[in-house]
Amino acid sequence: MSSLYDFATWEPLLRLLRTAHAERLAAPGGFVAGSIGRGWSSVVTRASGRREEFDAIERVREALTAAGVDDVSFVVEIPPSGKAVLHVFDPGPAVDAPLGNAHPGALTLVEGAVPEPWRRLPEPSPGARPAPSVDLALLERTLRERIPEAIGATEAEIAAAEERLGVALPEELKVLYRVTRARWEDWGEDYDVADRVFDAVGFELGSLDRLAVGDKWRPSFRWEQAATKAVQTLPDAAVQDLVDSPGWIVIGDSGGGDRVAVDLTPGPRGHLGQIIVLDHEQSIGACLFAESLTELVTGPERDWYGGHRRDKPPVTAMIHHQALRSVEAVAHPDLEVLQFGVWDEEPFSLAPVLGLPRLRTLTAYPGTLADPLEIGRLTGLEFLQLPPADWRVLLDVGAVPRSLAAAAITTRGDEDPRLVYALANELLALRDRPPVTETLIEGELGPLPA
Structure with a gap:
């Protein structure tokens, strides 16, 4: 042993x-x-x-x-x-x-299941066009003037990168790599040369050989946090609000850990090939940095910080004693996430949100739900987080929703972990999932x- x-x-x-x-x-x-x-x-x-x-x-x-x-x-x-x-x-x-205590984290009830925002694919953008600022000749001329000693990629190397990625590179990106393929060995490990390339393009350019589709460096999700997020691309957005996209070609780094990407799946008001930044501390969303590589290289310096995304009503809602104070106030057809926080008054009925077509996440603090059995009428839930007493009500009558992909147990910190883990094993057993030993x-x- x-x-x-x-x-x-x-x-x-x-x-x-x-x-x-x-x-x-x-x-x-x-x-x-x-x-x-x-x-x-x-x-x-x-x-x-x-x-x-x-x-x-x-x-x-x-x-x-x-x-x-x-x-x-x-x-x-x-x-x-x-x-x-x-x-x-x-x-x-x-x-x-x-998460910082002895109680279990979220329980994955369906093997391999991921929260809805992590499954969301970009909306098609057939009408997207490159920005008016795109000027291939100006872009190449400016780059060659700034880094005349750079070694550029051959057409064969560019074609090999496209084949590896499974996507055609936009013309601006091809121009960039024809000027410099950004290989460290080409610079002879000379930091001054690397700095000149950084200054020329406005970010730490990755080599052509290391181009990647999508952002594989973002924080991995935890169900109890990720299930309360929502992706929400507004009609005036330049960048689609996504966890990841097959149209995000990561080409470098801001110098502070944030990824720089060329966007081939822009939002409703974006441009094909625009430059976006993926915050390394955020799991969802990206910020527009420049409408084109040409604008980035030839325009003035800009601030990398684009602000943090915020989930906006009516997609997500939190009811607690210092904010929204009624279920009726948040009952909207677009509601995806409903959370009940600290509350010391009469508990709530779920009646106003029964039948909402998109409600997929429900979390509740102890004492906030008047009748946990109402949960059985929320047929589209994929994530449910409840205190032990409410789970007990559902388990005793066989009313745990079959639609759940994951679940979690709300604890205040003073519950005996032995009892919480026993409850977790009851939930896992419903789906024949491996138990806590x-x-x-x-x-x-x-x-x-x-």
């Missing part, structure tokens, strides 16, 4: 936890919970020496790596006698890692010194 499940692996950490939480652990039914991943932990030991805490946690991390496990949660009971009982939970492939480890720490 892996050392991950040896008492000796956990003993240094358990001793620190007992010292830090002695009063809580000594109380009847008292426990301490936490989670540890290969590069993070939610453990609080209050150890006087940070090295002591680091070494204790690292001991568990090394065992995680050896066992091929990404992360675990745990619950430990240590009564005054010193007999430690440790429950270790391995979430397995169907459950996301905890629980391993019981026992050992003696001895009584605390007087």
